[in-house]
Amino acid sequence: MSERRPYIRPQPRAWWAHPPYRAYTIRELCGVALAVYAAILLAGLVCLARGPQAFESYRAFLASPLSLAIHLGLLATTLWHMVTWFRILPKTMPKLVWRGRLVPQALMTNVATLVAVVCSVGLLAMVVVVGARL
């Protein structure tokens, strides 16, 4: 009798390193880079709990050129995370109908990205204004 032998398309092991999957891999790893930033904040919390002396060495690290380079790298990955996050958003949420018409995905992405820019710039402005008044 015949045996069931389905065709299984071969998949190279490093499929994620080549287009079109490379964009997916980069997007996901940019999300993972956020954990590095969380770890830096956590290290600050550990130093804070250990006392003023430990916290001073943490501040010295933050003021170093290495830390500046790390944070600029993190800033770039987080901006890419922001851009891609709102590209995914319309694909993961229910369809939005406004006045009997389907809201285009590109419009949702653009509006959400604009909201994010306003949020980040607003937070920056708030910190600078509060700092100037103190």
Add this chain to the structure above:
Amino acid sequence: MSRPKDSPLPKRTIAPLFWLLFGAGGMLSALFGPALILITGVMIPHGLGVPERFGSYATVSAFARNPIGKLVLLAVIALLFWHAAERLFLTMHDMRVAPAPLLRWLTYGVAALLTVAVVALLLAIGF
């Protein structure tokens, strides 16, 4: 109450809970992430646009002692870890790095441990 084997309902899992934490962390970092990194990593340490004493032990410990400050720190640090855990789990699962249960322990498990550590530190710093 146990679910009968021939139940038409899908099996209930705790996956939506991880998905919720992932979404919350992703949204928080997409909205405020760039500003947070600029503030804590560039402006405060290098005194750009903010007073020097924003980064002092006194100011930062006053922030960490404030209940609202504690909530902000817990939300930012823990949610970013949970967000990264979900993404790392799914990506490594797709890359067939290791069996799924092991990957869950390495990602969700580490995020859970770090969350407990943040809560413990915030309590140790006091009010």
